[in-house]
Amino acid sequence: MSNHENKIKVWDIPTRVFHWSLVILVATGLITGFVSPEWWMGIHIWAGYGTVLLIIFRLVWGIFGSEFSRIETFAFTPREVIAHMRELLFLRPLHYIGHNPAGAMMIFALIFFLFSITITGLLVLGGEENQGPLAGVTSYQVGDIAADIHEVLALILVVLIGLHVVGVIVEMRLTRENLVKSMFDGYKIIPEGKTPPVTRPSRPIAAAAFLLAFAAISGSVLWVFSTMPPSGIIQMAENKDYTTECGDCHEVYHPSLLPKVSWAKLMTGLENHLGEDASLDRDVAASIAAYLDTHAAEAWDTEASNRFSRISLDVPYQITATAYWKRKHSGISADVFKRKGVGNRARCASCHRDAATGHFDDQNIKIPKQ
Numbered sequence: 001m002s003n004h005e006n007k008i009k010v011w012d013i014p015t016r017v018f019h020w021s022l023v024i025l026v027a028t029g030l031i032t033g034f035v036s037p038e039w040w041m042g043i044h045i046w047a048g049y050g051t052v053l054l055i056i057f058r059l060v061w062g063i064f065g066s067e068f069s070r071i072e073t074f075a076f077t078p079r080e081v082i083a084h085m086r087e088l089l090f091l092r093p094l095h096y097i098g099h100n101p102a103g104a105m106m107i108f109a110l111i112f113f114l115f116s117i118t119i120t121g122l123l124v125l126g127g128e129e130n131q132g133p134l135a136g137v138t139s140y141q142v143g144d145i146a147a148d149i150h151e152v153l154a155l156i157l158v159v160l161i162g163l164h165v166v167g168v169i170v171e172m173r174l175t176r177e178n179l180v181k182s183m184f185d186g187y188k189i190i191p192e193g194k195t196p197p198v199t200r201p202s203r204p205i206a207a208a209a210f211l212l213a214f215a216a217i218s219g220s221v222l223w224v225f226s227t228m229p230p231s232g233i234i235q236m237a238e239n240k241d242y243t244t245e246c247g248d249c250h251e252v253y254h255p256s257l258l259p260k261v262s263w264a265k266l267m268t269g270l271e272n273h274l275g276e277d278a279s280l281d282r283d284v285a286a287s288i289a290a291y292l293d294t295h296a297a298e299a300w301d302t303e304a305s306n307r308f309s310r311i312s313l314d315v316p317y318q319i320t321a322t323a324y325w326k327r328k329h330s331g332i333s334a335d336v337f338k339r340k341g342v343g344n345r346a347r348c349a350s351c352h353r354d355a356a357t358g359h360f361d362d363q364n365i366k367i368p369k370q
């Protein structure tokens, strides 16, 4: 038999495109999650959405794809998996045309973790950032817990990816098959003497119909969710006195950035306001004090309102003196704050384009170049 006749098409195009797209998206997600600065979060989020779509596609293709893409062809029993692992230990794994049992286990594990990572990611996005489809139904606390889980799952994913790559290299050595090449061109070589299996073709129309129906249903559900206003964000009318009087010397800080006690302390000590005399007419001061009290951090459930409400009594209303503010900005050098476009640390709006709304979204951070 010639080499040509020994070849069999194993991975169809959708499965191959899925595999390499997933590699790109997961790499993007990991880099933007662990390495790059926070204002890349927008890319991170899109990598997450893309990953969910890919996984949903793959599960559907696992039903309607061609022979070796079908999940049933690599749903091995635990006994088969153990047998394969034992053969691997003795360095004589059996040849499988599609996924081998170890590879199949890895696929299920990867899909499970990727799914959990994207679900917890949506909870973080909704809870901490008040964004995404779950913003209306998640509290900051839920987002905060989800963030820890999200990170642990992502670390496990990194380990799994490492094992997956090692596993592929080991199998390639032992079976002398170029598995990576197969994942590009789709072909595998059948060992001498082995009869090519009967393979079923894919059913792309059934898959497309299924995906369309699924998209319609899940799309409507997501749409209903995303019409809900983000929880923890209240409607707030502007207080003219606050804007003009307090905006006289510096930017108008969003009321959610400090708790009630801080605003009260600030308003009762205006004659010595961090070394400045900021005294106001009694009525004006009373109106501002009431406005700040009503709209203080306690009324909100945003990341900023939750984080800045832990203040130190020595500096009762200095946002930039909170441990959280210092930690978040510790990577920014003093020179950056002195740039003309910034001025000083307390000019939040020069870097946070949404400071006036109190959101402080990662995607809205932009440090002035000079």
Ligand code: HEC
Residues within 6 Å of the ligand: 245, 246, 247, 248, 249, 250, 253, 266, 273, 274, 276, 277, 278, 288, 317, 318, 319, 320, 321, 344, 346
């Ligand atoms: C006469 C000028 C002046 C007026 C008027 C003024 N401030 Fe200030 N404020 C300052 C100065 C100076 C600082 C300290 C330097 C800085 O952080 O910019 C400051 C700091 C602050 C801070 C802390 C910022 C940080 O570093 O985290 C808050 C909050 C604040 N002011 C709120 C107010 C409010 C509310 C009003 C209106 C009732 C007000 N300020 C009116 C001058 C003023």
Ligand code: HEC
Residues within 6 Å of the ligand: 037, 038, 039, 257, 303, 304, 319, 320, 328, 329, 332, 336, 337, 342, 344, 345, 346, 347, 348, 349, 350, 351, 352, 360, 361, 362, 365, 367
């Ligand atoms: C020189 C630019 C600059 C100024 C001025 C600045 N920030 Fe930031 N801030 C940043 C950067 C950059 C980050 C992201 C840091 C990181 O990657 O962890 C950040 C992060 C934050 C975060 C966390 C956002 C999140 O979702 O993780 C909050 C909240 C925040 N800043 C609030 C403030 C407030 C309030 C002020 C004003 C009192 C302020 N910042 C002033 C640049 C600035």
